[in-house]
Amino acid sequence: MKLDYLRKLLFAAIIITSIIVFTILQGYWVLWDYRTAPSSGCLDCDMFPDLLLSSLLPLLATGILHLTYYWLKPGLLCRTVFCVIMLILSWYAIDTAIFDEREASWSTYTHIWWIVLEMCILQTMAFGLIFGGIYYALHLHKNYD
Structure with a gap:
């Protein structure tokens, strides 16, 4: 029981x-070009x-997502995909x-959302896939439902 609790705690620490x-x-x-702006x-x-404080948004979003996982109990692939989408x-x-x-x-930017999408699509996808791989691998060998 204690070992299972420690494994869950370690899993949560790795994810956070x-x-x-x-x-x-x-x-x-x-945003490397704007770091000194x-x-x-x-x-x-x-x-x-700004980035450190902003990291609370994805933490809160994935936390709420995991609360819904507790009730809905989706499969591992579905959980991984939803976490990656939420992070992106x-x-x-x-x-x-x-x-x-x-x-x-x-x-005088008029299309901020489009400009940022063009800037960040590669990076968010790359880190989303890396996170998805880590998340999937951590869940693959154990069942926390």
Whole structure:
């Protein structure tokens, strides 16, 4: 019983850590050109705290998703796909907010959502697939239902 509890705790720690790390890495990869641009909210703030604080969005989203998994009990592949989609959508929203704060608020962009989509499609897909592989591999050999 204690070993099972420790395995669940380790699994949760790995998932939480990977979400935070992947949020920061993909954010820097997408928004690298704007890392030194002044923020509209804080003229001398770095982008790292924005990304670190923004990592709460995908953590909350996947947490709510896992609560629904507790009741619905979908299969492993379905859980993995929904987690990856939730992360990709969260990362897209984060990238859009930071781009708007650091670049678009100082310029005259009319299609922010489209511009950010073009900027982040490769990065969000790459990190989404990596996270999906990690998530699937961690769940493959055990059953937490």
